[in-house]
Amino acid sequence: MRRDELLDAAECLLTEHGTGALTLAAVAERAGVSKGGLLYHFNSKEALVRAMIERLIADFDRLVAQQGHDSYGKNYVAATFAAVCGGQLRRWAVVTGAAGDPALLAPLREALTRWFREGLDAEADPMTAQVVRLACEGLWEIATHAPAVYTPEQYRDLERHLLSMLD
Amino acid sequence: MRRDELLDAAECLLTEHGTGALTLAAVAERAGVSKGGLLYHFNSKEALVRAMIERLIADFDRLVAQQGHDSYGKNYVAATFAAVCGGQLRRWAVVTGAAGDPALLAPLREALTRWFREGLDAEADPMTAQVVRLACEGLWEIATHAPAVYTPEQYRDLERHLLSMLD
DNA sequence: CCTACTGTACCGTCCGGACGGTACAGTGAG
DNA sequence: CTCACTGTACCGTCCGGACGGTACAGTAGG
Numbered sequence: 001m002r003r004d005e006l007l008d009a010a011e012c013l014l015t016e017h018g019t020g021a022l023t024l025a026a027v028a029e030r031a032g033v034s035k036g037g038l039l040y041h042f043n044s045k046e047a048l049v050r051a052m053i054e055r056l057i058a059d060f061d062r063l064v065a066q067q068g069h070d071s072y073g074k075n076y077v078a079a080t081f082a083a084v085c086g087g088q089l090r091r092w093a094v095v096t097g098a099a100g101d102p103a104l105l106a107p108l109r110e111a112l113t114r115w116f117r118e119g120l121d122a123e124a125d126p127m128t129a130q131v132v133r134l135a136c137e138g139l140w141e142i143a144t145h146a147p148a149v150y151t152p153e154q155y156r157d158l159e160r161h162l163l164s165m166l167d
Numbered sequence: 168m169r170r171d172e173l174l175d176a177a178e179c180l181l182t183e184h185g186t187g188a189l190t191l192a193a194v195a196e197r198a199g200v201s202k203g204g205l206l207y208h209f210n211s212k213e214a215l216v217r218a219m220i221e222r223l224i225a226d227f228d229r230l231v232a233q234q235g236h237d238s239y240g241k242n243y244v245a246a247t248f249a250a251v252c253g254g255q256l257r258r259w260a261v262v263t264g265a266a267g268d269p270a271l272l273a274p275l276r277e278a279l280t281r282w283f284r285e286g287l288d289a290e291a292d293p294m295t296a297q298v299v300r301l302a303c304e305g306l307w308e309i310a311t312h313a314p315a316v317y318t319p320e321q322y323r324d325l326e327r328h329l330l331s332m333l334d
Numbered sequence: 335c336c337t338a339c340t341g342t343a344c345c346g347t348c349c350g351g352a353c354g355g356t357a358c359a360g361t362g363a364g
Numbered sequence: 365c366t367c368a369c370t371g372t373a374c375c376g377t378c379c380g381g382a383c384g385g386t387a388c389a390g391t392a393g394g
Binding site for chain 1: 267268269276279294297305307313324328329332
């Protein structure tokens with residue numbers, strides 16, 4: 001699908017040069033496509049950003065589902081580390097892209113609420129489970145903005161520790 | 168200081184209508200000032216955003232220093248909850264404003280690293296201390312994007328719990 | 335007389351979006 | 365086999381508008 005390559009190009013621009021660089025012309029050039037070609041797939045800039053948000057949510061849901069633990073909470077932790085350590089840090093970038101118009105963030109807000117509530121009743125210690133999920137959120141922030149804070153080994157230790165907190 | 172009112176106006180626009188609404192004309196109008204008057208204080212849009220970032224960092228540092236606990240970690244937790252529960256959620260908005268150019272975020276990245284490392288050696292259980300700080304980061308995210316997740320009482324419980332984790 | 339503005343008029347640039355046209359790979363009728 | 369037609373995937377150009385920034389004349393307060 002050429003569509004995905006266009007979304008990739010948009011994400012790259014966002015992560016590398018910020019929202020100011022996210023123009024239709026720049027995305028098109030990055031993807032090796034003309035501006036007209038880009039607008040064929042996404043008939044407005046808003047549609048492009050919306051698609052980025054939707055793909056982001058779908059990808060993470062898929063990642064959670066792929067983990068093989070025995071609770072949603074643990075799968076969520078594992079998916080977070082898989083994404084963060086795998087260098088898939090586009091989340092922040094995509095979100096800033098959508099920050100131009102708060103309405104575009106609505107699907108993400110909804111997803112965030114879902115990620116936070118799902119399977120919480122099944123947890124043995126709800127308070128600890130919440131702390132773990134909050135820590136996962138925080139991890140995104142740190143990995144994106146202050147990656148020097150943790151080494152790969154520390155990430156592994158942290159993951160193990162968070163998973164053990166859910167036992 | 169009139170300068171602060173201008174920064175307030177810019178933050179309001181950012182939180183309410185997103186980065187797309189942050190134009191010099193709009194900020195001036197919101198603050199009841201002419202565009203010329205705004206440019207008298209901040210001679211470019213970049214300078215305005217930079218000032219917002221700097222004020223954000225300085226304010227949070229002050230808030231941490233105002234807390235009366237016996238460790239930096241606890242003061243950090245208390246300051247986070249004070250800011251989040253007090254409705255001071257401009258952090259996210261300000262950051263998106265600066266996301267137009269990643270270079271503007273450098274001071275914030277530095278502050279984030281500092282907030283994360285300061286007093287970590289003095290903690291009895293470093294791993295737990297890190298989890299607590301990560302959870303604080305996550306709290307910003309949740310409070311900003313999914314405020315319905317927690318009631319005021321849950322915030323209080325969560326704060327008490329995080330503080331107790333540092334004992 | 336200086337500081338802190340106001341107000342207006344304006345410029346150059348950039349950006350989103352619209353539009354018309356092109357190439358080409360099917361596909362189904364006869 | 366072929367001709368007509370359809371849908372997909374683009375290209376190149378153009379325009380209106382918004383935005384950042386400049387310039388400058390004026391003014392009210394201390």
